[in-house]
Amino acid sequence: MSSYLKSTPNAEGYFGEYGGAMLPPVLEPHFKEIAEAYAKISNSAEYIRDLRYVRKHFQGRPTPVSYLRNLSDMSGGAQIYAKREDLNHTGAHKLNHCMAEALLAKHMGKTKLMAETGAGQHGVALATAAAYFGMECEIHMGEIDIAKEAPNVTRMKLLGAEVVPVGFGGRSLKEAVDSAFQSYVPQADTALFAIGSVVGPHPFPMMVRDFQHIVGIEAREQFLEMTGNLPDIVAACVGGGSNAMGIFAGFIEDEDVALYGVEPLGTSSKLGDHAATITYGEDGDIHGFRTMLLKDENGEPAPVHTVASGLDYPGVGPEHAHLYRTGKANYVAADDKEALNAFYALSRHEGIIPALESAHAVAFAMREAKNHPGKSILINLSGRGDKDIDYVTETYGFGDES
Template structure:
């Protein structure tokens, strides 16, 4: 059987009808150069050797899989496990592709890294990569997210990044992407726009997935070693969807493993109250690629809301849209209340404070465990919650009750 990863996407970046690269003419040669450099460099012995060294000796990989015994006992039914990307350096999965993108940029002769960020984890990771490689770094971040994620703002500045506040529109992740694209046009000769998820024009959905695949490779081997079999369910939160594609990629050819992406339903199903793109969206274009999009009455990307800034996006990675349409993955949701309850439950029952983004997947596992007695659920715990503790305690106290 031919591996899924070897056949998806197509050479022009399509997963079925989703993906591609719809770019202004001035950026077409730059994205083509990135795609060509990735094809040429990523399989070279030098690149693979350097990336393996970084992952082991700088990032601290492999991260472990932990059995969540107390949470499993409380929820009843399925046994719950977590892939601990919160223990990756900088506290989230984002560094997996940021270090690789920075290494690629160095091979291309670039001197600067640029990106958008929502919760700040991608911004921190890219600032870390820039510091490691001695490169400049420019991060665009919405004003709402700057206020919510103050610890990560401080970390980015300490790491030497230039932070660009974005004050137009919804002042969140979508606008940060818009702002960064505008800035990148004038700097494309010397800078790499290190897109922060499996979104954007080709080759980024493919590149970021492949750089995040290390999560799935490790998790598959670790789970087999721990239990002697594969998990029945693998689940991860989905905004753009990089952490989910990273772990899904390790199990995507295993038909007996069910894949669940968990979207943020916010405070209600009303447009503007959530960011559950696959659940409530439709086909459309955003930021230079075809995918599923939440649209307003005029057909434009709609305003969105979620307690988790890193999931605050009205689109989704094109591969997730494809996996949904093909039926290989199922997309469900957790709302703000469930995510907050899971945030407190994992903290108090397991001694692990999760990122609010990751807490959506924890909430799903807690909700579904009782429906799968004798089965196993593996969560991709995509990040730690240090960045969220001030926001959570100031707005919701310490008890997890809204």
């Protein structure tokens, strides 16, 4: 598709200085097997045919691009558009890589899918994929997130997944990853650890980006068809960063398109009050790969906070760290208050209830529009807010009625 995507990462899984696979010896052969299997089938006509069938006839792709006229008028300046991944089956972009990972697992002869989840969207998507392909499913989820995202927990269980509550440490996404890895080690012969973002040891940052690239491919073609031009700005929320890499990949060779990742600033810039890794972090290692990381006084991954459970991670995908260091993408932050305001605004004025994660990208567009008159902003609306409505209304009410 493009020279950047074909040459990055390198054979060892490094995006410049970031990435790689730092694994305990017991897991090295299993990740090598995954990398070899992906290299073999990613160019297989049979695999591509099966994946295209699933995307069209099960997921409901392509998802549309919507012009947000009312939000654009309210914000003033740039015209705002949204790639509607909230209309992908299960309500978020996560199914794009989950169905592909499950199909890979089937080709490898695996019988079980395992993963971590934060907001529950990856867990729901993987449980959906397991049901579709007739596989077992085990999902690890922090107790804090289980309480916040109860509807998604119910969905996972209805889909037949075993949901494992994680009660140690911060009881959130980082601990869910730790717990899932521990459980995976003795099951690695029969299970695939289907990592839920562009994070983890090689080949997952590359694979998940490739599987999510469909978002960028569709969005680029759709925007050109709608407007005759490419967008001036493409923006997406970034926790681990899979939805952002998906849409960025469609525009990464276009020099006139500015890419913006929007991190969660939480309640303040104080360590522990946010999860804005690139904004405030430094180089470090987490979960088997090198990236940028929020660290505590001991150099360990720091506690993080954001209103959006799916962004609640002290690290970031290694490719995002690389894009930041090389200047290919820009990274900014939106705080909890801005995200909540955007959540209410999109709901009330466009008839779209966004996920709290996606609301960070909406907040960026609303904030930046006035600075770019005559320009266009395309955001990746990575998920819908069904999972968040109980938490938001019980905690914050229904927003400003005026």
